[in-house]
Every structure is written in C-alpha cells, then in structure tokens.
Amino acid sequence: MSDRIASLLPESWSGAAWAATALIHVALVLCFVLISVAFFVWLERKVSARIQDRLGPTRVGGRFGWLQSPADGLKLLCKEDIIPAAADRVLFRLAPYLCFCPAFAAFAAIPLAEGWVVLRLDIAALFVLAVAGMEVFGVILAGYASGSKYSLFGAMREAAQVVSYEAPLALCLVIPVMLAGSMDLTTIAQAQAGWFTQWFLFHNPFSFAAFWVFIVCATANTNRAPFDLPEAESELVAGFMTEYSGFRWTVFFMAEYTSMLAVCLIASIAFLGGWNGPIPWTGWLGLSHSVHPLLGFVGDCVGFVNVTAKAFGGVIFIMALRWTLPRLRIDQVMAMCWKYCVPLAAVMLMGATLWLYVFPGGVIRGVGGQWSPSPAVATSWTNGGERE
Amino acid sequence: MVAITRGCDLVDQRRRAGVSFIMIAAVVWQNLLFWGFGLTASALAIGVVVSTNIVRMAVCLVMSLAAVAGLFFLADAPFLGAIQILVYVGGTMVLLVFGVMLTARLPSSSMRTNAGQWVAAIIVGAALLAVCWQACRGLAAVCARADAKEHSAARADHAGRTTTEFGLALLGVRTDAARPNGGAPVAGQGYLLPFELISLHLLAALVGAAYLARSRWNSRQNDHKRD
C-alpha cells in the first residue's frame, strides 16, 4: 500500500507517504476493531436473548435494535467516573489502556486478507502471542490499583489462569506453524489455499483435535465463560472491574471483545484456511492480482469477508458457550489446563509431527492444492537457514 | 546501538539512491520514533530506581522493557522484539504478581535503600555502563567499516545470519561453523551445554526461592503458635 500511496505523490514526498501509510493502516484496523466490537456488543445481547427465550434489544434503532451499541456507549460515557479513595490513582487510570493496547496491537500482524496486513512479520504468530499475552498486565494492575479485595482476587485469578493457558495455546499454534513451515500468518493461510480439505483443521486428526484445544484455551485466555473467573460476578462481584465505571470500564469491555476477536481471527487463519473459502471459486473466476489489480482487489475483498465470517463464527460460538455453561472453579480451571490441555496439546503436536513424517503431503490431497509444504523448508533449516 | 545500525543502513541507502530529501524524511520519522522509545525506556528505567512502591517499580520496569522491545521492532528485529516481550515483559509480570501478593496488605510500605546498597549499585551500574559504552563504540567502528565496504558485499555478509541459525545453535547444531567434508552441519558444536546450564541455574534459583519462602513461612507459623 505504501507503494501505491507513494506513486500518487511526488517522489520527494515518500517519507510522508510512509507515515501516511502507517496512519491509514492503523486507522483502518482501528475502524475494523471498533466496528466489530460495537457489533459484538449488540450480537452478545441478541445471542443471549435468543438462548434465553427473550427478544433482546428491539427499541433503539429499528426492529432489531441496531443502535443498541451506540446507546450503550453513550450511557457509559455519561456515567459518573469514580476512583475509590483507597486506589492507586495513577495506576488505576493507566490500567484500562494497558489492557486494551496489547489486544489492539496484536492486530498489527494479523492479516485480514492476502496482503491486507499492517506489518507482515516473519514471526507473526509469535508476535501475536507475545503481545496479546501482555493484556494480563493491565488486569493485574487494575486489580492491585483498585484497592479492593475483590479486585485483587480477580487479578490473582487472571494472572494464574492466563499465564497457565498461554502454554497450551502456544503449543496448539505450533501445529499449523509446523504444517506451513512458517510463523508468518500470511504464509500459513496461503498454505491452505484450495478446497476446504486443504484447511489445517482437516489436515490430520491431530490438528483437528488441536483446533478444539486451541478454542478452549483461547476462551480461557480471553476470560470468557466458563473461564470468566477474574470477573466472576457471583463470588467476586465483578472481579478486577469491581471499582471501575463509565469510560474506563468501557475500555476493559472493549479489550475483552478485541482480544476475543483477535484469537478468533488467529484460529480462522491458522486452522480454518484464513481468507480461502471452502470452495476456491475466486480462483475459477480469475479474481487474482496476476490477472488484473482490480480483480485482485475484488478477490481480496472476498477473502476479507471469508476470514471475518470465520472469526465471527468463532465469536458466536464463544458467546453461545458463555450463555450455556456454568463457571468452573479456580482449581478446576488450573487442573484442566495442566492435566488436560497441556498434555493434549503436546500429544497433538507430537502426533502431527509424526503424521507429517509418515505422510509428508497430508492424506487428503485435495483438489487444487498448489502449495508444497514443509519438506523444502525443513531441508533449508538443516542447510543453515538459506531460505529462498 | 540499534539506532546506530539503523542509521548506518539509512545513510547507506541514501548514498545509493542519491536522493537526499526522501531519505531525510524517512530518517526523521525513524529518529522520532527512536527517540520516543529510547527516552521512554530511559525515563521509566529511572522511575524503577526512584520509585519506592514495589508495584509501581515493576510497572515502570515492564513498560521500560516494552519500550526496548519497540526499539527492536524499529530496528527490523521483530524476533528479538517478540522475545523481549515474551520473556522479559512476561517475566516481570510474574514479578509484579509476587510484588502485589507480598505487599498488598501494606499499601503504605516503601522500600528504602541504605548507603551501602547505593554504593554497590553505583559501582555495578558504572561497570555496566562502561561495558555498554565500549560495545557501542565497537559497533560504530563496525558500521563505519561496513559503510566503507561495497553495499552488496555487506548485504551478502549478513544474508546467512538469521535467528534460525542462532536457534539451531542453541539446540546444538552450528550451521556457521566449519563443516568437515563440506557436508551436513555437525551436531554437538553448538551452545547446547551453556543453554542447559542456564536453564539449570534458573531452576536452582527457583528452588532456592521456594525454599527461602517456605522456611520463613514455617517460622512465622511457629511464631503464631507461640502466641
């Protein structure tokens, strides 16, 4: 995109183009995230309402309550902003932003379509895991700074839970990384081009199981029920958010939805083929950059819809979980992580490795699989990292 | 250090392109971000030293380390940046948790440093500064040499040096070492032993910390019993 903007401007302005590109990218991603979050607020109300035999929002903005999210936002902005007397004022103010920023920063490396990425990194998967893991920092800080025991309980739970679940989460993500032979999320998605049988979800039984372990760990990592212990309302009132109100509370809320969207996007890219639809019809119609840039753009738009639809599907799944299941206890959460998720993820990783060794190309040689996976990369590793 | 290498790179490119203004603009942006991250990291590092509240200290440390990670990203070293976040920032987070757990009931408690500790800290700090200074100067010399060399040659020199190589070396396979018969790299020449030794060291530290914590706790329990 930088090139395109640079081509519009006189040559002597390319430094400005660089800055403009960065800003435009960030603005686009911010728009995407905020609109999604607003949509999720509405969606969560509708999903919960449908599950609970209610109607949900119907009043604001027409029959389906489309304007419910802006109405909620306006209400939250108008609320009184309270800082408890016992709070550490500086950290209390800082915490919500430290919670939201990492969740948002993770989007810098997440491709939303082929080439639609702010920063294409070789190690995007690692980057996303590292940055998204920093979200716990804001939560711990909020718990400490609130000067409330309930908040501190919530923060301690969050710390224990998120630090634990990062291990199986990363282990599960290693499988698609290994199958694609790259930590670059763009490459991982490209490796799944073709029919849906090329998706890593269907690559082998181990990656299929790993996907579900990944979803469980992602749910735990984003504090969604049944793992919402840090904000368990029946024990801890609202956990680390107990003392927050108004805008700062909204920021926490946005952080939760943002990280939920982030993990679902990663799941859709790493396991569900990313921007590749179940049927490669864009390829048949010639919607690719090699034919014409405009057609390529249309193809990218279709890809964007694909990846977003998959991610939103994941979000709806996580929402449905929340409105169906009771909450686990903290010892059960930890036991589930270390007794089930970690060993399962490890076994799946080993299984997938062996599978790759026995069937180097995968078993289902789907129609139109154009990508030859890891052996070449594996060889290049032993040859001293001379890739391409 | 990072800025210097980056600067070298940019100066290099500028000469190659022969166009001054564009690259100056780019340099300005780079420098702006560099100074932003650098000053943040330094200011927060000072905050770590000055602050008397253990949690605020940890917060400053975390953010300082994160700013350093930003510098790595700026220097096109995303792997180092991600690892910086994962290891250092994550590790400090655990420190933060402990800090909160240990001092949560004493909000007014402050950590004071006595004169002896100040002296020791200044000596260690000065030594570290000297080492860093020397390293910076050495790097500047390397940059100057690279500058003098043909650009493509410098590039070629760098081409094979990726983190993959380093990772393999940590696992015991040195890809850059001399290969007998020019064949596959030989296992056992890498940094596996030091790597494992460090791990063992960390484990020992963990066990030691747990032991210390436990004995104190027991003695405290006994105190309670005596009451």
Place this chain on the structure above:
Amino acid sequence: MEYDVGTDQWVLNMGPQHPATHGVLRLTLRTDGEVVTECVAHVGYLHRSAEKIGENLTPRQFIPFTDRLDYLAGMNMNLGLTLAVEKLAGYAPSEKTRHLRVLAVELCRIASHLVAACSTGLDLGSFTPFMWSFREREKIQLLFEELCGARLTYSYITPGGVTADAPEGWLERCEAFLDQFEPVIDELHAVLTSNGIFVHRMAGVGVLSAADAVAHGCSGPVLRGSGVAWDLRRHGEPIYRSMYDDYRFEVVAPVNGCYPQDHDYPPVPPQAVVGDSWHRFYVRMLEVVQSIGLVRQAIKKYRQASGTVDAPWQVKQKLPPGEAYLETEAPKGQMGFYLVSDGSAVPWRLRIRSSSFCNLSVVEKLCRGVMLADVAAIVASLDIVLGEIDR
C-alpha cells in the same frame, strides 16, 4: 525492609450487598488465598419486627405480613399461620377449601423451588436456566394473579378459608400450564443437573451428614438432601398431615444413597455424596415433579368435591384462650408459628420458627476449608430467604 513470603489470611466481607448472598446476608470469610478457613454469617439486616407486629394485629390482619417472610413462597407462609390459628380455634375448613389450599400451596412450592434451583445455576455463573425458570415462574404468578389479584404477596389462604374461589376456567389454565411445564424440567436437567461443569461444582461440595443436619435443626430439602426422609406432609401433626391424607406423593430423599423411585431423570453422578450441594439441588428438582402430581390431584379432587369454598373469618374474630404451635412443610423447610391467646382477637404472643434460619446455621460448618467459589454454591444450595430469617 522486611517481607514475609507466604500467604496471609484475609478477612473478606461478602455482603450484605453482594450478588451471591440472596438478599442481605453478610458473610465474613477468613481466606487463605482462595481457601476459606472460616465463615461467619451475620443476619439481621432485614429485621422488620414481624413477630412484634403479629402481637398487635389480629391473625387476619397479620396474614399480609406472612407473605413477606418467605416472599418466594407467600402461599406456604399464609398456610402456616392459618393452620396454627385454626388449630388454636379447633376449626376445620370444608373439603373444597382444603383442596384449593393444597393446589395453591403446591403451585407456590413449584415456583419457590424453581427460583432456588435455578438461582443455584446463577451463582455458578450459568445465567440461562435462571431466565428459563423465571419464565415458568412468571406463568405461575399470572395464575395466582388471576386467583387472588396479587403476584407475589398473595394473602390468599387466611384463617377460615381462602379469600376467593377459583375463577371460571382457571383450573383448565392450571392444567395447561402443567402440561407445557413438564418438558421444561427436562431442559433444566439438561443445562444444570447433568451438566459436567455443574456436577463438578456441586458434587462433593458442602457435605452435610444426616446427624449434623438433625443436630442443627435443618429441615426441608436440606435435611432430605442428607438422606433423612422426613417431610411434615407425611410426618407432621394431624391437622396438617390430614390435608394430604388422600394424596399420593413421595418423600424425596436419597435413603441409603438411592432415591425412592427410579425416575426418568438424570442419574446420580458418581462424584456426588449424600448430603452435598448436588443432592440438595436434586431433591428440589424432584420435589417439583412431586408437586406437579399433587397439583393435578388437587385439581381433580377439587372438581369432585361438593359444597362451597369457605370464606375468611371476620377481621376481629376472637380467638379462644390457650396456645398453639404448628409446623408446616414450607418449600425451604419446617416453618413454625406459635400463638398464645388471652381470648381477645389479637394474639398475646406470636413467635415464628424460621426454616432458613436453622438451615443457614450449618453454613459455618460447611464453608470451612472450601474454595471461595464454593461458598456461593453452598449458600445457593441451602436456599435461604432473608425475609424469613430476619423476620
């Protein structure tokens, strides 16, 4: 600087304003990390001098106050006072009145158990069954509204009889409700009783032995959940027991670890221990089924009964001198009313034995050494109503 490594004990104040304390219960918990080492219950935040008010009003005037004791089961509270007064007066209402009373009381028991069972789910973080059960309870309240004009504070069963006969077509609507309600119980079983997480959170948590339950004066589902098959509808005083004489129902309790009849409902999970939170919950769910049967029988018997429904006494009707104490089986347990009369219309003394008060007394025993989250589960499984505890 001197820092101790090792966790300190904290005092955590749970309530009186807290989402899990069902009103204004206050628990002070001493916690070691997540483990509760001590739990002290403080009551009295909802004290309204109900007993003293009862000594200044005639029983007929006091009936609306009984509605506010256990406000989730107003009918049962009405019945408790009414029968105590009728026992004092040696009065027996007509057959038709009796069946209508059984109908109202058992319908109210369903409503109360629905709230109890599904707010347990709410306390475990499962919001949906709560909404489902409130949807059903709403229908019961609509029925009651039609019957007596009130949705929560009925004042329906009064000394002498009931305030109104069932309106035209009401019994049919009751039957229609029961028909559509029965499948809903299966849905609730699916999301709660047999849900893996729910079982893990409830089974083996807060085990109350039968001996402890008896020693603390527990009653109702809390006692029966511990394996003591004791139900005043079967084992109570004649004046109360005779109300249910010709009714068929089972006392639901896991005697020797087994429930009396092999129901069509989810089996007892292997983790469950008799007397734990899961059994207390399960007893309530099964009692709902028993109550449905009782309501159906009551409808049938009411239709067959001849005569009329008795009207209430006059407001200032004099009571014979003497004293009377009667316990009835309310949804929460044994609710007792004690009256001493000096021959005037106003009782000289009135005392209330609260079921939830005794049931709550075990909370300090059950909440020792459990996790913080278990406290919510245990309190929920005890099913307390503060209006009744504080009186």
